[in-house]
Amino acid sequence: MKLSKQFPLNALRVFESVARFGSFTKAGDELGMTQTAVSYQIKLLEENIGEPLFLRRPRQIELTEAGEHLAPKVSEAFNILIEAMASMRKATEETLTIHSTATFAQQWLSRYIGAFQLQFPDIAVRLVTSGNIVDFQKEAADVAIRWGRGDWPGLISHCIMKLDFAPMLSPKLAAEIGGVHEPADLLKLPLISAGDPWWAQWFAAAGVKDADLSRYPKSEFGTQILDASIAMAGGGVAMLNPGHFQEDVATGRLYQPFELTGNDGRDYWLAYPENRRNVPKIRNFRKWLLEKFNVEQD
Amino acid sequence: MKLSKQFPLNALRVFESVARFGSFTKAGDELGMTQTAVSYQIKLLEENIGEPLFLRRPRQIELTEAGEHLAPKVSEAFNILIEAMASMRKATEETLTIHSTATFAQQWLSRYIGAFQLQFPDIAVRLVTSGNIVDFQKEAADVAIRWGRGDWPGLISHCIMKLDFAPMLSPKLAAEIGGVHEPADLLKLPLISAGDPWWAQWFAAAGVKDADLSRYPKSEFGTQILDASIAMAGGGVAMLNPGHFQEDVATGRLYQPFELTGNDGRDYWLAYPENRRNVPKIRNFRKWLLEKFNVEQD
DNA sequence: TTTCATGGATAAGTTCTCTTTATGGATGCA
């Protein structure tokens, strides 16, 4: 049996409106349906209950005793439902959930998100950092900031930052070995997250052909943030994205000995589901973020 | 726009069940639908709200924060609705509304309805007497007792009493004219409701050919009860149904001078809508009434 | 490890509810 047959919910909704207006026609207007449809639904409900809910008087209707009894409860129930749905919709409309890599969140978002909130005080920001690629189908994410090739199906992606990489270390550590003059000098120092293919790629690009990286510990710290912290503490050389750490370089916490950067074709992207591109909070965030990065808008 | 589109009520109902069971499959069982249909409805609701309500974990699902927020309110609202509908159904199930002619109600029902209530203490009886033929479509009537030919479309009818008619008067009035010996004697007395075609029919059947009824006042009292009261008070001769007034005849309040009765093909019927023949209260009343009148049951 | 059982997602097709259009009837008002 169909659900709507056992419990005529839509008919109840129509009934609520009719009881309020005392008119089939007006209720139809409110609900965006014809008077005929209203008549049909009321008849349905009356059949379901087993007695009339309205007395059909000429040019007006009147609640029967039964209808009089039913109306306030139905009204109360629908008010609860409507309010619950409204507050839910409002919450999702006004909360922007950003999924981001830990590095981008800490190095960039944490610094500028305040400006966004000043500009859009009605939008509450929820920032989620996780290592995994977010599945917009399954999680309540509005936008994601991720690195990759920007070719995710079903998503719109804007490249916001080249994900270049270059070796960085603390100035102090560099001084200890008498300065880093050429790429091969780096091999004298501990390489952080040496298993990362970026190392091999960068050394190849720098003309160091026989770099044996296998002798370094295979530790992976997962985020550049951790690698950077270790490097700043003098623990070795980290392969970092200059875009993220330019401030640390400027203030002398980190030192980038060579201009040469690598890029493996993967960059930083802002991404969001194609079908939600016009949701206001998403549009606002996209516009704000792309302006910050001087990206051409579409 | 469709009503169900602006406000997915059925989806909410499904959601309530799923939230309670923590399972699409179990909710489907409860609602009498397949797991697939449940999945569809939940997806619909999630799209409407704009974020997931359940986290799909391997062999179980879990409410998201949003779902957790929505569930109790939805549950509350539906409890109100369910309870309201149930109490309404219960009221209509347990109240038997009988529409009857005033005469039958006063002469017969008033005497025996007590026995029915003793036998079915759970059924509350509401007795409505009205001159009009009841429209089961428009009024909250369960059964009707009416006279006619029993050929009402959409209704089941049981003939419970022949609607014969015979002249009756008070014994005292009869004595005043030296007794009523032959039908024509009646013409010496005032005929009550003389405009009623029953008079002409009865006199014709009695062999009184030239009865001029036009000289009597045309008053119509509408119910036999009133005619009978006037007759008992010695106000004239009334054309009454012996079945209704046998007790008054037995106790001498009325006198029926001739055995001859007329019948115009219309009798007393119990009637109720065909599609409600199996409603318990109706079935019980029918059985009880037909037994009282020794009518063959089907 | 392989197999089985559980629970949900997806695709495609079908049913039938719900809606609309068109029309009629009843009543009140000018």
Next chain:
DNA sequence: TGCATCCATAAAGAGAACTTATCCATGAAA
């Protein structure tokens, strides 16, 4: 008397909602 209002009914069409069939992932059992 004619017009406007309001609800009821009939017929037909649209599309929502449901089902069947199938697949996938996971956890438990053999």
